[in-house]
Amino acid sequence: xxxxxEIVVDARALTKRYDDDRIAVDGIDFVVRRGECxxxxxxxxxGKSTVMRMLYGFTPRTSGELTVFGMDVARNPRLIKARLGVxxxxxxxxxxxxxxQNLLIYARYFRLPRKVAIERAQVALxxxxxxxxxxxxxxxxxxxxxxxxxxxxxLMGDPxxxxxxxxxxxxxxxxxxxxxxxxxxxxxxxRTLVLTTHYLDEAxxxxxxxxxxxxxxxxxxxxxxxxxxxxxxxxxxxxDLTDVAADGAPAQLPAVTTAAxxxxxxxxxxxxxxxxxYGAGQDPAGVEAAFARIPLPAGTTHVVxxxxxxxxxxxxTGHALAEDE
Amino acid sequence: MTTDTVPADRTVDLxxxxxxxxxxxxxxxxxxxxxLIPNVVDVCxxxxxxxxxxxxxxxxxxxxGYAEFIAPGLVACSAMFSAGxxxxxxxxxxxxxxxxxxxxxxxxxxxxxxxLGELFYGAVRGAVSATAIAIIFGAFGLFGSWWALLLPLxxxxxxxxxxxxxxTAASVSPMLETLGYWVSFGIFPMYWLSGxxxxxxxxxxxxxxxxxxxxxxxxxxxxxDAATSSFGxxxxxxxxVMLGISVLCTWSAIxxxxxxxIR
Ligand SMILES: Nc1ncnc2c1ncn2[C@@H]1O[C@H](COP(=O)(O)OP(=O)(O)OP(=O)(O)O)[C@@H](O)[C@H]1O
Ligand SMILES: [Mg+2]
Numbered sequence: 001x002x003x004x005x006e007i008v009v010d011a012r013a014l015t016k017r018y019d020d021d022r023i024a025v026d027g028i029d030f031v032v033r034r035g036e037c038x039x040x041x042x043x044x045x046x047g048k049s050t051v052m053r054m055l056y057g058f059t060p061r062t063s064g065e066l067t068v069f070g071m072d073v074a075r076n077p078r079l080i081k082a083r084l085g086v087x088x089x090x091x092x093x094x095x096x097x098x099x100x101q102n103l104l105i106y107a108r109y110f111r112l113p114r115k116v117a118i119e120r121a122q123v124a125l126x127x128x129x130x131x132x133x134x135x136x137x138x139x140x141x142x143x144x145x146x147x148x149x150x151x152x153x154x155l156m157g158d159p160x161x162x163x164x165x166x167x168x169x170x171x172x173x174x175x176x177x178x179x180x181x182x183x184x185x186x187x188x189x190x191r192t193l194v195l196t197t198h199y200l201d202e203a204x205x206x207x208x209x210x211x212x213x214x215x216x217x218x219x220x221x222x223x224x225x226x227x228x229x230x231x232x233x234x235x236x237x238x239x240d241l242t243d244v245a246a247d248g249a250p251a252q253l254p255a256v257t258t259a260a261x262x263x264x265x266x267x268x269x270x271x272x273x274x275x276x277x278y279g280a281g282q283d284p285a286g287v288e289a290a291f292a293r294i295p296l297p298a299g300t301t302h303v304v305x306x307x308x309x310x311x312x313x314x315x316x317t318g319h320a321l322a323e324d325e
Numbered sequence: 326m327t328t329d330t331v332p333a334d335r336t337v338d339l340x341x342x343x344x345x346x347x348x349x350x351x352x353x354x355x356x357x358x359x360x361l362i363p364n365v366v367d368v369c370x371x372x373x374x375x376x377x378x379x380x381x382x383x384x385x386x387x388x389x390g391y392a393e394f395i396a397p398g399l400v401a402c403s404a405m406f407s408a409g410x411x412x413x414x415x416x417x418x419x420x421x422x423x424x425x426x427x428x429x430x431x432x433x434x435x436x437x438x439x440x441l442g443e444l445f446y447g448a449v450r451g452a453v454s455a456t457a458i459a460i461i462f463g464a465f466g467l468f469g470s471w472w473a474l475l476l477p478l479x480x481x482x483x484x485x486x487x488x489x490x491x492x493t494a495a496s497v498s499p500m501l502e503t504l505g506y507w508v509s510f511g512i513f514p515m516y517w518l519s520g521x522x523x524x525x526x527x528x529x530x531x532x533x534x535x536x537x538x539x540x541x542x543x544x545x546x547x548x549x550d551a552a553t554s555s556f557g558x559x560x561x562x563x564x565x566v567m568l569g570i571s572v573l574c575t576w577s578a579i580x581x582x583x584x585x586x587i588r
Contacts, residue, residue, distance in 0.1 A: 092424035109432035
């Protein structure tokens with residue numbers, strides 16, 4: 001790879017324990033390098049938003065170290081936030097003001113001269129296809145428009161680092177594409193991105209590197225393609241057992257099926273009537289033949305498809321959840 | 326290393342506090358007629374009912390007519406009411422329902438600036454209502470001295486003080502609805518004990534003591550000193566008490582808001 005880029009965020013043993021003693025972030029380490037897009041993935045309550053809020057100093061850490069742009073977040077929040085753009089998970093647009101005023105008022109918090117603020121607001125609105133909504137009240141915007149406006153607002157300070165907590169949740173496919181396009185545009189402008197998402201296709205498309213968190217701990221980290229190759233495999237076998245009996249899918253796989261997979265070393269997950277068998281760790285040439293030899297009850301339909309991040313996610317968090325029980 | 330060893334930034338940035346106040350000012354500038362009319366009408370009704378109605382049967386009150394007696398107090402109390410509601414319900418709404426403060430503190434703005442900006446807005450809001458009312462009362466010749474021109478300033482200080490109390494109340498209020506306690510146990514007792522409607526000397530015992538510690542009492546006394554040009558050492562003392570309460574409650578508002586919002 002290229003020479004190691006400047007480290008923008010450095011988190012070590014970062015921990016957050018809320019007042020009720022709930023550990024939300026449990027000693028995680030990560031870095032973010034200039035110009036990259038880092039994605040946080042993980043189930044609900046994993047601690048993603050807490051990490052994002054700690055990055056801009058909103059949630060104080062309980063212990064550990066956290067520097068952004070080489071400065072301690074607790075010590076220098078103003079200097080750090082002047083160079084950040086924040087898209088929180090919940091929209092917090094100002095309903096007392098119009099779209100345009102929302103941007104101009106936000107610009108004041110960055111001490112922008114009015115002229116610069118107007119220029120940037122115009123660019124940001126155009127970038128997010130909101131130009132014709134300039135004078136709308138916030139209550140007149142659709143959910144997707146609000147989301148895009150929050151993103152436009154985050155650009156008012158011309159940030160070097162943009163934090164996006166679930167940027168596309170609740171957007172229609174078209175609006176998601178608008179957001180993806182603008183996120184790529186942000187990267188072309190040299191901005192560093194940290195985002196969280198539940199959409200794995202989005203993570204795969206946008207992020208150079210992913211961190212999978214669960215229960216406040218890092219479970220897995222790597223580039224999307226590497227993670228797929230290592231943890232799901234190039235191909236995946238998926239069988240649907242919902243129609244094998246009149247009363248639906250069996251609660252457990254038939255013993256012959258389990259035994260056959262154990263003997264060939266195929267790793268699998270069975271949940272809610274769906275059997276997923278992973279090609280990871282298998283000889284790629286023989287894996288499809290191995291899939292074909294899995295004994296299945298009559299009435300089972302199956303497909304062989306490409307491995308995805310979803311497979312990685314389900315498989316790894318499935319294991320993690322099982323370990324916890 | 327823990328947060329204990331990393332002292333958090335707790336400075337106030339006045340330029341950013343100004344940006345926060347400007348946000349509120351912009352909203353007020355759009356809606357000011359709607360916001361101001363109820364304040365003015367309320368106080369004018371009190372004046373009509375008490376000054377003219379009750380005043381007709383209360384002759385020669387404190388050497389002046391009853392309407393003249395209550396006018397400066399009503400001006401100071403209007404500052405208290407506007408700031409007391411704006412910085413409790415208004416502030417709570419912006420903080421909790423609209424999440425406006427969360428959006429602000431994701432920028433270089435810190436909680437400290439937000440609180441100061443809110444207080445300054447409450448002060449201006451109170452001063453504007455009070456001034457509108459003072460102009461009306463003045464037009465009817467209810468003030469005995471040109472020193473009444475100081476009333477907007479008195480109203481500003483009064484409103485700042487009450488705003489600081491109100492934001493403190495908002496920061497500890499578990500719900501929007503519980504701010505009713507601030508109104509019933511804060512604003513209204515202060516109003517009735519403020520000395521607007523009767524001479525301070527009329528009370529004794531516990532009520533007199535309560536009046537002495539009631540912030541609005543000092544405000545009304547100073548307003549009356551201005552309207553009747555009867556300044557003295559007691560005026561200085563009352564202003565000092567108001568400034569003292571303002572500083573103390575600004576501090577409590579900041580500390581408690583920090584505790585509430587930063588978790
Ligand atoms: N302000 C808070 N006070 C107390 N506990 C909190 C607070 N915010 C979050 N938590 C707890 O911390 C844990 C992590 O929450 P967090 O919001 O960071 O998760 P998340 O990964 O963003 O989840 P989601 O995908 O649902 O947004 C949860 O157990 C949550 O209940
Ligand atoms: Mg979240």
